[in-house]
Amino acid sequence: MRKRRLRGLRARLVVAFGLVATVAAITTGALTFREARTGVLQQSQDSTIRQLRAQLNQHAAELAVPPDEPALREFAHDMAATESQGSWRVLVTYGDLSGSSAPADPFTEVTPALREAVGSSRATVFQRVRDQGRTSLVVGMSILFGGRDTTPTATGVQVFLVVPQTTEQAYVDALVTAVERAMVAALALAVVLALLAARGVLVPVRKLRLATRRIAQGRLDTRLAVNGSDELADLSHTFNETAAALEASVAELRDMESRARRFAADVSHELRTPLAAMSAVTDVLDEDAARLDPDTATAVRLISEETVKLARLVDDLMEISRFDAGAAVLHLYEIDLAESIRRTLASRGWTDTVDTELPPPDALRGRVDPRRLDVVVANLVGNALKHGDRPVRVRLSGGDAAAVIEVRDSGPGIPPDVLPHVFERFYKSDTARIRSEGSGLGLAITAENIRIHGGTVRAANHPAGGAVFTVELPLRRDESPEEGPS
């Protein structure tokens, strides 16, 4: 999750915006800084040189050549004094003699290489020297003699001027600070913009994600509010259309399904009245069949038997329809479950054919619908007797919360491909659809009857052979007062 967040859209946007802002700020800052610094230094350098040259032109004549040391010193003092702020330090040399405006100053800034360069060149030499964190401009020039039309000759007097460039340095430092601050501001702005942009994208994306999840949970009426006309708005619009289409087709399917179910219910209902008349007279047919000629007797018995089956099928269909419509009602009564199972087997004449393993009387009581429990046990045992081999075994066990009914036969078991479908309606394991005794709804009704109790049923094959149906039924012993008058 954390890794995903780091690779998320938001993080990626922040990094991209930050990078762009940083690169832009650095480039702009660097270029500006370089030009500004060059300009500032150049200007101060030019003005210093200009000033020095002017002073030299003015005072050079006062210096006697060759000068002695005190003269050199005085000259240096004079030159330094011309600068009003007193920041100039001047060194004047003639051969090995030298004089300076600051007597104890070693003039470390004036390097031998500079002296050499001044000695060999008639031009002005200058150098910026950085010493112990302080930048100074060193200007050196020779004093020349000569008129306008003659070649000037060197007097051998060399003047060196050292000017500290603290103002310029401060200026440049301020520039650097300004660029740094601008960069921080730009970066912060970039991050804010990136977050805003991410939000602009992420909020709709998150809404889309939530909406999609709601759709997946089955809330098909979920729609998104469409704002603006960008790609995300298009996406929201498409989402809404898709959801609407989905809702419509699901509604149509549900409608078709409910129509089909209603149709089944209506058909069963309509069949019931003629069947009621027919069922009433089957006993008359059975009684009189013996007195009819053999063919007619066979036909009459056939009608009688099939009428009974048809009545049972319609009955089962009605029952399934009621489950589908949610109209099945549970009538809960607390009973002895072992007794109930014993009675189910006894009323169908199965007491001797089915092995039972039941708790003693009144050891396991539960609130169930007795009629539905009867249907469940009868269907499972009937199914085992019909499709499995004997012995068929019914086992009842229970804890505090639930009872477990296990019906196991000794037949070949249920083929694996059939197993998931045993509780489906009208599911026939053999494709030939050989008609079996039941309506084909027995196990489906069983499953519904268990489900309405809040229980579960599962079909499996026992490792030792045979199919096992296991029913888990909640006992709900300590619930609200039972129904009926008290």
Add this chain to the structure above:
Amino acid sequence: MSRVLLIEDDPAVREGVALALRRQNHDVDATATGEEGMDRLRAFRPDIVVLDLMLPGMTGLDVCRGIRAVDQTLPIIMATARGDEVDIVVGLEAGADDYVVKPVLARVLDARIRAVLRRAAGGPPGAGGLPKIDTYGDLAVDRAGLTVALNGEPIALAPSELRLLLTLSASPGQVFSRQQLLEAVWEHDYHGDARLVDACVKRLRTKMSEPPRAPRYIHTVRGFGYRFSAP
């Protein structure tokens, strides 16, 4: 041979059921509407009424209430469509003794009719022919004469109500489960509709003027069933 008044609106069902019941040696009078059925009561003097709940005009429930208004003891069996859960409860509370779900086989309906009539004809097995009157507080039960009196006033009970009271009061203090009562009184099987018992107890308590919250004779034993005791 018993006289059966059949009230059923569908002609085929009416004809089929009437035919089958006649074959079972019942004297059957069949009518198509509730109004007709009510008219036939006095002239035909049936031993039992088989009543379709879904009737046009006067409904089966109306007929049931109408019969009970003039005759507290005439046995009534309702014929209902499966799933008419509410109607069954209302019908039972209106005074029906039993019900069958259509489509019903003739032998099943015949068995129910005979069971109800047996209730009307005699108490539980073991009750002798000699007059035997048991008194429980203000209640006097004549097990041979099949009459019940409260404070000396006879109470008119329908067969199921009478048989239920006789069964419960034969063993005061004993708890009967609904399933036991279904078998003993209605001759249904163990998994029959226990609402028959609850509705019948309710009717019986009303006829015995039991205080609703504190019954004196028939007590509910929560989770088990009912118990009779003298106050």
